[in-house]
Amino acid sequence: MPALTTTSDGFLLHGEPFRILSGALHYFRVHPDQWTDRLRKARLMGLNTVETYLPWNLHEPTPGTLALDGLLDLPRFLRLARAEGLHVLLRPGPFICAEWDGGGLPHWLTSDPDIRLRTSDPRFTDAFDRYLDLLLPALLPYMAASGGPVIAVQVENEYGAYGDDTAYLKHVESSLRARGIEELLFTCDQTDGDHLAHGTLPGVLATGTFGSRVDQSLARLREHQPEGPLMCSEFWIGWFDHWGGPHHGRDAADAAADLDRLLAAGASVNIYMFHGGTNFGYTNGANHHHAYAPTITSYDYDAPLTESGDPGPKYHAFREVIARHAGVPAEPVPSPAPKLPRTEVELTHRLALFRQLGHDGVRSADPVTADTLGRRAGYVLYRTTVSATGPGLLHFEGGVGDRAQVFVDGAPAGVLERERYDETLPIHLPRPGARLDVLVENMGRVNYGPRIGVPKGLLGPVTFNGEALRGWDCHALPVDDVPPALAFTPAATPTSAEPAFHQGTFEVAEPADTFLSLPGWTKGQAWVNGFHLGRYWNRGPQRTLYVPAPVLRPGTNDLVLLELHGTTTPRAHLVDTPDLGPTTP
Missing domain, CATH: 2.60.120.260 (Galactose-binding domain-like)
Incomplete structure (x- = not known):
């Protein structure tokens, strides 16, 4: 029997009434030596649980390999949560969104143009099952059934916004159960439209995601699920930013008022985010609705705990709300951490970057994509020579993924960007045999919607004044x-x-x-x-x-x-x- 069970209107933990007061804290966005600090501050705000996604793309960087070290040492994170007296909600996907590179799906999987992602396609489900076979033996000791902190595990993630393949959701549920997950399973979906109808499963707890209109959202959840706990599994209290866009924020009093409405209704909650952290390295994702929009490095999210782990206005406001409904620890609120002197x-x-070129490039008549070169992230340099001279139009069939800097004999000639749908650049070739370099930057893989898996690098042939340029050296740069x-x-x-x-x-x-x-x-x-x-x-x-x-x-x-x-x-x-x-x- 799982440690966390449901009644007609709430949760029981080990048979006693329990309300989940959780905050999102992604271990892979926080330096491991700071996990203890962030977990302690979660408890001191009044939370009894933390929630985290699991990024499949980093945990299985190549097929059949498992990474559980450094930023990815999830067992250590779970041990620290247990030591702090916190329960844990795990969200292993396979898809996580999270404004994370590729939504957490491995590029070695999504680069297959024929695979049907997040469906019953055996190529997808078999890959996920093999990942679970690698991952779950290391995590089972941390399930509540074994005395660990994990009390619930999510099935997929906001699937109702993507598809309606119930057989696929059932497969994910069965895969978790068959590999030893005894804990409560749940789904999460937006509460508007048909999302709850398409993203939920009989016998699996349905939860909602929303940041406002609390009464309306809870009513929709109750309409869909007449009995069981009411839970907002992503209570959006801030937002993320894109390069070139605004820095988003939300008034602390406004967010606290909605949190108060949630708790007054008897609902459980997971605050998204409690502590956002950072998209270190090449891990940020991107959106592509009307245009491609890459996410910035910071994932501060205007959260209660800032990117650097300091309590912000929402920390104090939320702590006051939680104190009225559930009580908070008597310990004082932590002070901001010291900062280095300027x-x-x-x-x-x-x-020089181009001096880093080795002899491991791929020679090809036309440019090959970064995915063909096996590059999840980073940069690819494409190099050729052009026999023509004078002014003309350099055209990239299919565009670029995602930002291309063009050089003629080493001199900058211009930039093309996917977000502007750039495909053509006017250039001047000073001599026959001029060297043409195109440095393409992957700005982050789309993490939401149907464009997950869209290739990076140069996406097709290149012409100058209509004449195809042939004979390219394609180098995945070692950066x-x-x-x-x-x-x-x-x-x-x-x-x-x-x-x-x-x-x-x-x-x-x-x-x-x-x-x-x-x-x-x-x-x-x-x-x-x-x-x-x-x-x-x-x-x-x-x-x-x-x-x-x-x-x-x-x-x-x-x-x-x-x-x-x-x-x-x-x-x-x-x-x-x-x-x-x-x-x-």
Whole structure:
């Protein structure tokens, strides 16, 4: 019998009445050395449970391999939650959305153009079953049935917004049960339209996702499910941001009032997000409704706990609401964590990006996609020579995925972007045999809707004035990690206009959280002591990158930037206050 069971209108935990007061906290978006701090702050706000997705694409990076280390050490996260006295809701997908690269689906799976994702297609369900065979033996000891903190597991994720293949949902349910999951299973769906009808299963608890219109949303959930607990499994209290868009926020009093309505109605809740964290490295997703829109590096989400783990206005407002309905710990609210003193970093060494090319490129008549090259994320460089001369139009059939910088004999010639549906660029070729380089950046794989799995890189043939350009060298650039220190040389000039790595050092007396500010820099990636902070871009809204304290060390620290365009300054700044852009409610 599962530890968490349902009655006609609520939950029982080990036979006693229980209300789930949960907050979303994605372990893979938080430095592991900060998990304990974030979990403690969840308990101190009055939560008794935390919820997390599981990113299939990172846990099984290649077929048949399982990653459970570092940011992905879920067993450790579950042990820490149990030590803090918190229960856990697990959401293993297979699809998670989460504004996460590809919605959590592995690129090695989604790159198959014939596979029918999130359906009963055996190619999809068999792959998920093999993943569960790898994953679940490591997680079963942490189920409540074995004395662990996990009290419920989700089946799929907002499936009613995607499809209506009930047999597929039943397969996911059966796959979890057959592999030892005894705990309560639940689905979550938006409460409007036909989402609940298409995304739920008989015998599996249905929960709703919404951020407002509480009474209306609960009524729709009750109409669909006449008996059982009422639960909002994603109570949206903020939102995420796209590059070039506004920084979203929600008034704390407004969100607290809706939380109060939820709890007054006797409902259980999972606050999305309690603590958003960061899309470190190449992990951000993207949306594509009318146009492609990549998500920024920060996943602050205007959550109660900020990206750097400090209690914000919603933390205090929500704690007051929870205190009225369920009580909160008598311990004081945590203070903001100390921040590193403002520090200037001189980037004194440089390494041109194109010098990183090895001899492992693929030679092809036409460009091949990044997916064909086996690249989940990052950059691909395409190189050819052109016999024509003079002005003309460079045309990319099918467009680019997602942002292409064009160079003629090493000189910048222009940029094309998927979000603007760019396909053609006017250029001038100075001589016969000029070298044409096209550097294509994957800005994040779509995480929601039918465009999951759309390829990256160059998506078709390339022509100049209508003549096809043949004979391409296609290089997947090795920029998952920073180059070795010995590869850098002193910069001959203080600024640079070519794509290049820039390196510098700075001193730290005592590690503390800080924020990397890059005025004068354009676009690229940042690493501190080899830890990949993520993408920066002067387009905004985000103007700083969060640097977790555990990334730093006493003494000399290393900063590396991959700048794709150019910089007007050789300096970077570590500041004590984040800048995510002006807030737009």
